[in-house]
Amino acid sequence: MNMNRFILLLLIFFTTSICYSQEKKSIKETIIKTYYNDINSAINHYKKLKKETSNEYNFEDENELNNLGYQLLKDNRKEDALKIFELLVSEFPNSFNAYDSFAEAYFLNGNKELAIKNYIKSLELNPKNENAERFIVNVNYESRDKNKFKIGYTKQQYLEDLDELANTLTTVNPHPYKFMPKEDFWRVVEEKKKLITVTTTYSEFIWHCSELVANINCGHSSIPMYFIQESEMLPANLRFPIELYNINGKLYVVDALINKKMVKSGTEIRLINGKSSTEIIKDINKHISSQGNVGNAVKRHLFNGQSTAMIPYSFGFPKRYEIVIKGKKKPFVLNMLETYQFQLKNLNSCKETLCLDFIGEQKNTALFTIKHWDFYGNRFSIIKKFIDDSFTEINNKNIKSLIIDVRGNGGGNSWGASYLLQYLAEKPFTYYKVAPPNDAKLKPFTPFDNRYKGAVYFLTDGRASSTTGQLLALAKHLNIGTIIGEESNGAVFYTAGQKMLSLKNTGVFYSIGRYTHITNVDSISENGGVLPHYYSVQTIEDYLLDVDTPLEYTMKLIQNK
Known part of the structure; x- marks a missing residue:
């Protein structure tokens, strides 16, 4: 036997024996x-x-x-x-x-x-x-104290916390001045300090804090939980006593609450305590965190859920409100609330986190809904199975039109979005251009063999953030489908990996994004969100009648195709 061949066989046997023994x-x-x-x-x-x-x-x-x-x-x-x-x-x-x-x-x-x-x-x-x-x-x-509305701290404590907040924001977040010049940021800090007095309350202070956090224009940096800290401690008798809805920069009554005899739902409010709706929205928007220089879309949605609280904070907690409505010149005084309970309105038909429905007269259009991507660790298998099972059913039924509804999806685990894209993309793609070095999404993904080959439509709105913005950016860049709705909250540039902190003296909780993520898209600006191919939002009439305007618009596109 050839000696080289003998040695080779011996090595194979030895290696196999070791592997076998290690099993x-x-x-x-x-x-x-x-x-x-x-x-x-x-x-x-x-x-x-x-x-x-x-x-x-x-x-x-x-x-x-x-x-x-x-x-x-x-x-x-x-x-x-x-x-x-x-x-x-x-x-x-x-x-x-x-x-x-x-x-x-x-x-x-x-x-x-x-x-x-x-x-x-x-x-x-x-x-x-x-x-x-x-x-x-x-x-x-x-477990925080939820009754701090009237609590006061010393002027020095407030000033120390403002310094702590400003310094932490600008050192922990890697891009604090990307969207707002450094000198402008610190000018606002000094302006806030001048507003602090010996009578400043916690509620007034947290309103100042929200503007500072919003000024770094990072969607992952905010006073957390969508104005809950501010809203939960606000006494009912200081709330604005009408629920309002911001549509295209105008304020409409959606529920007049205790004032139903004076004003009807659907009425446009022009003035509140002498300030125009434009002025009010502009002031409130300064306190709402968003990603980059996005437009009004994301901010209006938060306002729509917290209008009874945000207006009092903006006005300094007046005990009396008078309004002027469209078609009238004379103001009238509103009745103030004694109690209040907000009821969140579901904006789509899906009652669960993940839904697959078949709609249309012939049930030949798939409506695929994902409300968030928060499936981390072992829970990722849940969304993976949902996506796999959904596309198996969609392909088996030979569905020609697929609507992916990500309205209200504020983000989560980007592995879910990248996995979904493998069912939609025609060619290999890379999810991130920039991310932490160990992120596997910096490497190319290959589309699945059983990918969906029909027409794809995305329903989106201003609440579509983080991972959802990345999904929409890649979908638009790769020409995967048609996007209907309004501008998303960001698209390409995000500072994710948010960390929640609290201020030393006052205990105000806030979150800061820490890690740079840039979606692998060159055709969309880093400064804003993904603009839809077709702009569509509910009118006030459609909102009051529970008409899903963007979905109906999409169904007409499919029918006309």
């Missing part, structure tokens, strides 16, 4: 096949196997138990999952991820105190564990 059975799969329905017995079986046959099973990989725990959570067996995660931390006491999972299981079982304790332990093992850090801050946010 170990999955302890997770073993438990699932044997004692999955009895976790106490499963744990005893685990310990017995480890003691008697440790070389046959994969006890070294902590993901075996970790994945088993999440499988139990997925099956809604929370208490059993907790037992597996308890075993996990005892087996891997130096693993930050084990304590992170243990903490999540405690939280899902309703034990917030032990959840925090284990997240703190996880942070001790890995100070860079942002999930643990985020959870602890969020718990503090949820």
Whole structure:
């Protein structure tokens, strides 16, 4: 036998033997096949196997138990999952991820105190564990004092917090002056300081803070939770006593509340306490965070949900309101509220987070709705399965027109958007041009063999932000479909990876974006959002009658095609 050939065969045999000897059975799969329905017995079986046959099973990989725990959570067996995660931390006491999972299981079982304790332990093992850090801050946010409206701090405390806020915004966010010149930003800071007096209240101060945060024009930097901090502490008798709707820069009554006898729904309001609707919207918009130099679209949606609170903050909490309506010259005084409960109106037919419906007379148009992309970690399998199953059904039914509704989708895990694009794109694409170095979306994606080949339409609005803006930017750049609605909240440039913080003295919570992400699109400006091919929003009449104007417009496009 040729010596080289003999050596080659020997190497192959040796390598195969090593690989074979290293193969170990999955302890997770073993438990699932044997004692999955009895976790106490499963744990005893685990310990017995480890003691008697440790070389046959994969006890070294902590993901075996970790994945088993999440499988139990997925099956809604929370208490059993907790037992597996308890075993996990005892087996891997130096693993930050084990304590992170243990903490999540405690939280899902309703034990917030032990959840925090284990997240703190996880942070001790890995100070860079942002999930643990985020959870602890969020718990503090949820347990915040919600009755601080009239509380006052010293002038010095307010000034210190303004300095802290301004300095943190401009050092943590990597691009604080991209959309607003540095000198303008700091000029506003000094203007706010001059407004602080010994009688300044917490409610007045947080209104000042919101303008500073909004001035860096970062969609991931804001006073968090859509004006909730400001709204929740506002007494009902100081609210503006009519719900308003901003459409194309005009203010319309959608619910007159206690003033129904004086003003009808659908009425346009021209003046409030002597200020025009244009002036009011301009002032309020300065306090609403958005991405880059986007137009009115994103800001009007937040106003529409919080008009009864935002107007009082803008006016300095007056105890009396008088309005002038279209067609009338004389103002009249409104009745003030005693109680108030806002009812959020659903703007599309989908009642769940993920929906697939077939619409039209022949049910030959697919309506595919995703309300957010918040499917991280093990939960990503949920949205992946939804997308896979949806396109299997769409293709099997030979659907020629697909409407993708992302209105109100404020973003989330960009893996969901990139996965969806693989069903829509005709050629390979790269999701990001710039992102943190370890982000795999900097590499090309290949479209799926069973990609959808029919006509695609996107429904969007000003609330479509972050990952959704990226999806729309790539779709428009790659000529994937037709976009209907209004400008999205950003498109190409984002500073994501937001971190929630609170000011030292006043405890105002705020979020800051930290990591630069630039979508791989050269045909759309970094300064704004994705402009639709066809602009379509509800008129006030359609809103009051629950008519989905953009969807009806899209159906007409499909019919006329």
